[in-house]
Amino acid sequence: MKIVGISGSTLGSKTRTAVEYALAEVKKQYPLHDVTLIDLKEYDIVFSDGRNYWEYEGDTKQVLETIMSADALIIGTPTFQASIPATLKNIFDLLPINGFRDKVVALIATAGSAKHYLMVDQQLKPIISYMKGNLVPTYVFIEEKDFLRKDIINDDVVFRLERLAEDTVLLVEAYQHMREIKDAQYDF
Template sequence: MKIVALAGSIIGSKTKIAIHKMVDILQEKYPQHEVTILDLAQYNIAFSDGRNYVDYEGDTKYVAQTIMAADAIVIGTPTFQASIPATLKNIFDLLPVNAFRDKTVSVIVTAGTAKHYLMVEQQLKPILAYMKAHIVPTYVFIEEKDFLRQEIVNDDILFRLERLAEDTVMIADAFVEIRAIKDAEYDF
């Protein structure tokens, strides 16, 4: 299985810390799966202009094709102005409407305050559902107070990240089996 861990912002460190921790967990618990990290700060991504994602070049094409080739995606996003960052929205705009069909998507959110937890429910999950993702129902919400010296120090957050990794892989595996059963119904 191909898993992409997407750090959905070009600034800040907390989302990257959380995504890297998730990658560590996935690589430790599921070494048989291919895990790729896409830190948007490391790429020069063009603004979406309506073209098909394969018609872009360079970093934009690489990031879009890597996401499209994934079986599961872990999206890490900070909360900016009670919303997702423009860099993450641009990634969604670069991809086709059905980009997440047959893909499992889980979410890690960082925010300065607990008041932003509904951003996932009111903004991010509807976008993912529109793009046909199999959304892992639970997500990990990490506040400023859960970090100290560039590390996650809240044991509950670490436990929830491990659980999110398990849920992501289990749900992705389950949907692969469901798809195989469904495909076997067709005799052509």
């Protein structure tokens, strides 16, 4: 199973910290799975211009092909102006409309305060659903106060990230099993 974590901003470190924690938990619980982190601040991504994702070159092509080859995505996003950052939205724009079909997508959001906790429900989940992703039902929302010097200090947040990692893998396995049963019904 291939699991890709995405830190969806070119600024800050909290989102990456949270995504890294979830990915480390996947590695710990499921050491045979292929786990990759994409931190958008480490790549030079061009703006979407409507081409097919495989027609891009360089970092853009590498990131898009990594996402498209994944079985599951753990997408982390900071909250900027009560929304997702443009760098993450651009990734969604670069992908095809059904870019998340047959993929499980788990979400992590960081924000300065609890005032933005509905951003995921109102903005991010509709995008993932539109792109045909299978959402992990719960997401992890982390506030500024839950971090200290680039570390997560809230035990409840740690527990929720561990659970998110486990739920992501279990949901991929469940969907794969359902597809196998469905495929076995066909004679060809």
